Amino acid sequence: xLISACRREDFDIVNLNGNAISVYGHAxxxxxxxxxxxTLESILKCLNSGADGSEMDIQITKxxxxxxxxxxxxxxxxxxxxxxxxxxxxEIKDLTYNNPSVKNYKxxxxxxxxxxxxxxxxxxxxLDCKVYYDKEDWLAYYQMYVRAIDRLSDKYNLIxxxxxxxxxxxxxxxxxxxxxxxxxxxxxxxxxEGIEWANNMNLYGITxxxxxxxxxxxxxxxxxxxxxxxxxxxxxxxxxxxxxxxxDIIQTDKVKxxxxxxx
Amino acid sequence: xxxxxxxxxxxxxxxxxxxxxxxxxxRQKDFNLGARIGISTYHIYDxxxxxxxxxxxxxxxxxxxxKTHKIExxxxxxxxxxxxxxxxxxxxxxxxxxxxxxTLGYRYQKKEGGLFFRCAYTPMIQEYSRYRHWGGISIGYAx
Numbered sequence: 001x002l003i004s005a006c007r008r009e010d011f012d013i014v015n016l017n018g019n020a021i022s023v024y025g026h027a028x029x030x031x032x033x034x035x036x037x038x039t040l041e042s043i044l045k046c047l048n049s050g051a052d053g054s055e056m057d058i059q060i061t062k063x064x065x066x067x068x069x070x071x072x073x074x075x076x077x078x079x080x081x082x083x084x085x086x087x088x089x090x091e092i093k094d095l096t097y098n099n100p101s102v103k104n105y106k107x108x109x110x111x112x113x114x115x116x117x118x119x120x121x122x123x124x125x126x127l128d129c130k131v132y133y134d135k136e137d138w139l140a141y142y143q144m145y146v147r148a149i150d151r152l153s154d155k156y157n158l159i160x161x162x163x164x165x166x167x168x169x170x171x172x173x174x175x176x177x178x179x180x181x182x183x184x185x186x187x188x189x190x191x192x193e194g195i196e197w198a199n200n201m202n203l204y205g206i207t208x209x210x211x212x213x214x215x216x217x218x219x220x221x222x223x224x225x226x227x228x229x230x231x232x233x234x235x236x237x238x239x240x241x242x243x244x245x246x247x248d249i250i251q252t253d254k255v256k257x258x259x260x261x262x263x
Numbered sequence: 264x265x266x267x268x269x270x271x272x273x274x275x276x277x278x279x280x281x282x283x284x285x286x287x288x289x290r291q292k293d294f295n296l297g298a299r300i301g302i303s304t305y306h307i308y309d310x311x312x313x314x315x316x317x318x319x320x321x322x323x324x325x326x327x328x329x330k331t332h333k334i335e336x337x338x339x340x341x342x343x344x345x346x347x348x349x350x351x352x353x354x355x356x357x358x359x360x361x362x363x364x365x366t367l368g369y370r371y372q373k374k375e376g377g378l379f380f381r382c383a384y385t386p387m388i389q390e391y392s393r394y395r396h397w398g399g400i401s402i403g404y405a406x
Binding site for chain 2: 048112
């Protein structure tokens with residue numbers, strides 16, 4: 001079947017999401033697109049392209065500001081240095097991404113996004129919480145991080161808009177300890193590990209690379225009432241193959257294509 | 264020797280790619296000086312999906328020495344009119360900037376014209392404050 005000839009009605013979707021697949025951008029418009037990932041432009045372009053939501057990689061500064069950024073060190077992708085946790089927001093707010101060279105894309109805080117974005121009630125945001133902290137006081141760090149997300153959620157009434165994603169079960173447990181109905185996704189190394197943790201902790205779902213999960217495994221997760229979000233989908237072919245596995249959410253690097261296919 | 268070149272440059276002083284025209288304005292034996300102007304863009308539509316193109320104009324003076332196989336060096340400005348987001352209100356805003364550009368590389372061009380090729384190190388000083396390593400490959404036609 002020609003890829004370009006695929007249409008929504010060609011797919012027989014059966015999942016826990018009302019038999020529809022939610023289209024989320026991967027860090028906005030995705031990897032390899034013409035916006036740096038996790039920039040405001042990329043996130044908003046994704047939402048303005050008709051996606052149901054976007055995934056974002058987030059970290060926290062030492063003064064408890066939530067920032068969208070993927071890498072462990074600022075110098076990996078910006079003109080800054082060190083880790084975000086070792087800086088205040090004031091120190092890093094004017095940093096710019098390395099590429100492209102003639103256009104300055106800046107870091108942004110989640111406060112900046114949610115304080116200004118219009119009509120987000122029907123939009124979902126997956127917060128992929130990067131936990132780059134291996135010191136002895138890791139619990140205090142996790143607690144600060146969870147409190148910051150909890151405050152943001154309360155301030156902008158986001159409890160039904162957020163999916164919280166992490167490979168760290170201690171971190172996810174702190175959200176459960178709030179007593180609030182956070183939608184928590186484990187981000188495991190393998191499907192087997194993910195389904196074990198998700199069941200043991202009564203989580204909402206599993207986020208995993210598409211190459212690491214099969215259609216049968218997604219069905220197994222659904223049988224345990226676990227939603228499945230899959231990602232690492234760079235080509236049209238990969239996105240079509242992903243649809244056929246019946247996930248609940250696809251975090252795609254081909255936002256416009258997938259929206260056109262599924263919406 | 265022909266005086267005009269039209270070429271596409273991948274990467275280079277136009278950002279990720281540009282369409283360029285160059286004309287020889289001075290010649291002395293095997294040394295030629297050319298004036299270059301190009302055009303490029305990053306986005307035609309901005310993040311609100313409104314037609315609002317980024318405009319990038321690489322301009323430079325390029326000197327090259329040699330017969331068919333030449334060494335080339337250049338200096339110029341990349342003038343941009345770029346659409347950014349304003350973090351305080353999430354609206355698009357257009358800003359103009361100038362970046363210094365340099366070229367040092369290899370140029371292939373026969374006196375009688377035809378195929379043109381360039382491979383060069385093309386660093387930029389972004390907004391005259393940040394040195395950026397970069398490079399570019401050009402292919403085109405001299406006439």
